[in-house]
Amino acid sequence: QSALTQPASVSGSPGQSVTISCTGTSNDVGSYTLVSWYQQHPGKAPKLVIFEDIKRPSGLSNRFSGSKSDNTASLTISGLQAEDEADYYCCSYAGSYTWVFGGGTKLTVL
């Protein structure tokens, strides 16, 4: 199972929007409505920010949104804030009770 492909880094200024892509295959991202996104600050456990491609956990800021087209999922963070600076990982169900992560993207708020 190959890892999903994410850009190594993205950046944006406070108030701007950034989008992180996550490219898989027709065997994972393209086959299921089961892409999740996790935010991870240094030294912390990951935090779920998007699930089932587009849904937000209860209580999470609506500045986070997810989308998907064919084999590529995307996470968009609007109205960037300093606290959004973190690593972001996509993760897709890949069938037969297996999952696969992307390599991670470091978001820098300038």
Place this chain on the structure above:
Amino acid sequence: QVQLVQSGAEVKRPGASVKVSCKTSGYTFTSYYMHWVRQAPGQGLEWMGIINPSGGRTTYAQRFQGRVTMTRDTSTSIVYMELRSLSSEDTAIYFCARETNFDYVWGENWGQGTLVTVSS
């Protein structure tokens, strides 16, 4: 509230095995699958496998098959992950993460992580 509390840091020699525990509370243990994820220093997240605490059924990532065993103890609500034949490449933080109320969705609740260091 849901809590996942993992065992403490471990230092192991190459070739040894390690068994990490994830003690759960605040919910019905047998109702939610548990995942294991690891993160090598400065690296990304890697999915290792899943266990159904109800029947004990497991599925492992292909790269760990034959070297990892996930088990559970329903009497104590603890899930275990044992990794054998350790090498320096297994030095990582190991996390347990619980399924949510949505099928195939997980990761709203995580353990604090257990650092496993493999060194001679």
